Amino acid sequence: MTSFRDKLRTGKPLIGLWQALANNYAAEICARQGFDWLLLDAEHSPNTIQTLLAQAQAIAPFPVETIVRVAFGEPVVFKQYLDLGLHSLLVPMVESAEQAADLVRYCRFPPRGIRGVSSATSRGADFGVDADYLHNADQHITLIVQIESRAGLENVAEIAAVDGVDALFIGPSDLAASLGHLGDPLHPEVTAAVDQALAVIKAAGKPAGIFAVSPQHARDSFAKGFAFASVGTDIGLLISGARAVLADVRGG
Numbered sequence: 272m273t274s275f276r277d278k279l280r281t282g283k284p285l286i287g288l289w290q291a292l293a294n295n296y297a298a299e300i301c302a303r304q305g306f307d308w309l310l311l312d313a314e315h316s317p318n319t320i321q322t323l324l325a326q327a328q329a330i331a332p333f334p335v336e337t338i339v340r341v342a343f344g345e346p347v348v349f350k351q352y353l354d355l356g357l358h359s360l361l362v363p364m365v366e367s368a369e370q371a372a373d374l375v376r377y378c379r380f381p382p383r384g385i386r387g388v389s390s391a392t393s394r395g396a397d398f399g400v401d402a403d404y405l406h407n408a409d410q411h412i413t414l415i416v417q418i419e420s421r422a423g424l425e426n427v428a429e430i431a432a433v434d435g436v437d438a439l440f441i442g443p444s445d446l447a448a449s450l451g452h453l454g455d456p457l458h459p460e461v462t463a464a465v466d467q468a469l470a471v472i473k474a475a476g477k478p479a480g481i482f483a484v485s486p487q488h489a490r491d492s493f494a495k496g497f498a499f500a501s502v503g504t505d506i507g508l509l510i511s512g513a514r515a516v517l518a519d520v521r522g523g
């Protein structure tokens with residue numbers, strides 16, 4: 272199985288979709304459409320361990336990576352998600368190298384980290400059938416940290432240099448808010464800050480991702496060198512599809 276961090280280094284732009292409906296049926300439908308990755312959001316969507324598991328199971332038969340955004344980076348959540356086989360984690364609001372280094376330790380078994388040990392009862396370890404899991408778990412894990420504040424921007428070089436941080440992901444909406452431009456993620460000052468962060472991340476040899484706010488924003492981001500970008504949300508697609516068909520019939 273190729274880990275997401277290896278896929279991020281192939282040079283192919285990886286297109287993702289945000290799953291905010293917190294629903295396994297919606298996740299399966301989106302998994303069938305050919306995206307490179309789907310993001311299950313446990314930060315801003317009404318997800319529980321059970322809804323995340325149901326979505327992961329619905330996506331599993333399809334060739335699409337499942338990434339989960341934790342609500343915040345803390346060891347118990349990492350342990351539970353990794354045990355479930357949710358091996359690609361996105362952590363919001365990472366603002367320092369120390370915080371990033373802690374997140375790396377949450378992913379690793381002792382002596383390199385503090386992840387609690389389980390294999391026979393863990394989906395992530397193939398329920399114990401993967402006899403080498405305890406020794407090769409790291410190979411499956413992709414840790415992505417989100418840069419979305421002024422403090423994160425200021426420390427992006429140090430964060431990118433942390434061994435075990437596999438990729439950095441820009442959240443333009445929170446970044447805009449932090450820079451004094453709430454609701455305007457494409458404000459020139461925000462775009463300039465994003466471009467600067469991208470240059471630093473690339474110089475560190477790490478792949479960069481972004482939450483694109485439109486298809487054009489996604490195309491521009493890939494052209495600038497982002498390795499992965501989300502291009503919308505399941506909720507957004509439902510709203511735009513519903514409105515379009517209604518307007519089509521009403522307006523006709």
Ligand SMILES: O=C(O)C(=O)C[C@H](O)[C@@H](O)CO
Binds near residue numbers: 289315441442443446
């Ligand atoms: O700051 C951002 O941009 C993000 O982190 C993405 C958001 O959480 C959000 O817009 C998803 O709907």
